[in-house]
Amino acid sequence: VKNINYTKDLIKKINTKKISVGIIGLGYVGLPLSILCAKKGFKVYGFDIDESKIKKIKSNYSYIERINNKDIKILNKNGFFSSKFKNISNCDIIILCVPTPLKNKRPYIYHIKSTIKSIKKFLVKGQTIILESTSYPGTTNEEILNKLNKDFDIGKDLFIGFSSERINPGVNENKIHNVPKVVSGHSKNCKSVISNFYSQIFSKIVIANKIEIAEFSKLLENIYRSVNIGFINEMKLVADRFKLDIFEIIKIASSKPFGFRRFDPGPGTGGHCIPIDPIYLAYKSKKLGFNPRFIELSADTNIKVLSALIKKIFYLLKKHKIPKNKAKILILGISYKKNVDDLRESAAIRLLDILLKKRIKNISFSDPHIKNSINTRALTFNSRGINITPQNLSKFDISILMTDHDKFNYKMIYQYSKNILDTRGRFKVDSKVTRG
């Protein structure tokens, strides 16, 4: 039998664009990646255990606001979508984009484990498996490599690596191919196959020497944000004591052309990354006998800012002699970040939940990206969002700006709101506006 050089064969196939890419988990990461691959001319096999997503894709319907139906159509031209894993055998490159949430405040990597279990029987020699889900250093080796190295000769007939995902939701999504792509692989061959593949799609590849370095770098990027946001949120609480506006202070400090990177305070972090990823590293670090303190400190502070905001709501109500049970409150922006429709871990949802528990009944929200009633793991809120109109605004005692979407009409909000609690520094503090 002729000795097959899988590395050479696969690289040749990649460079002539004759590969099929299998993407497992078609959410915020997997769906745009599938589109990117399809646009580059690769055949795409998409897998998701959520049948409703498969159905929507097949009927050219996008379930993510910032992805339009036209792109789903492109996907269907040379793509095959299923909730069953049989077609894994046809894929040259298999990319895992499954969720890595927390359960009981701990990393929950069940989805990675269950994916490997389900696809194992369909794997064939010559394939590549890449983890794109964010997790603690060691995950790719422990959960993928160690589960397959009995049946395959890793680096010879199966290639394994990790590549981090760097979407900036609402900002660079149409240009993710221009964001430098971190790649890593188990061996020289793995690195070579994986970097060849990604350089077909991304304009710049950054190769990490070890898989764990790549995994750690993703966590470092997000912890850097979490810690700096925690820090600036703490500075906001300090500035409050001095009766100074933190946004004015930041504006002055930002004039320094070196050694100062601007971070803005807010009502607390949200999304799939910042509140979750740091805990992945802290968990593993503690297991190794070291307790990293910045991680917990910033997470605590990013929660604490919301309590400070709630105190201000009650202070304002008292000041205007509005009894709690009569208070009418409008939440402006319910998603966790501006210009996106993502509610995961949103501080505005936490606020809504707390206010309801404090028996404030008359609450509405307005969000140009979320029209429907709210149904998340954390909360069900049956009323739909309202539109920003002079009449609507003037009905409420306090309008709280939680998420400063660009689509909001700030002039109108200012003109017709009775009182504004602004957590984002969109308005100047005056008799109507309080910094939140």
Ligand SMILES: NC(=O)c1ccc[n+]([C@@H]2O[C@H](COP(=O)([O-])OP(=O)(O)OC[C@H]3O[C@@H](n4cnc5c(N)ncnc54)[C@H](O)[C@@H]3O)[C@@H](O)[C@H]2O)c1
């Ligand atoms: N959303 C972001 O901006 C972002 C950025 C960087 C990294 N990440 C990381 O990427 C990963 C995916 O995140 P996301 O935001 O796309 O999550 P998501 O929840 O939007 O999508 C994940 C998808 O995987 C599917 N799924 C779950 N288990 C599966 C299985 N066993 N087989 C097949 N499909 C399965 C789910 O049904 C869902 O559609 C996470 O590890 C996350 O930390 C996300």
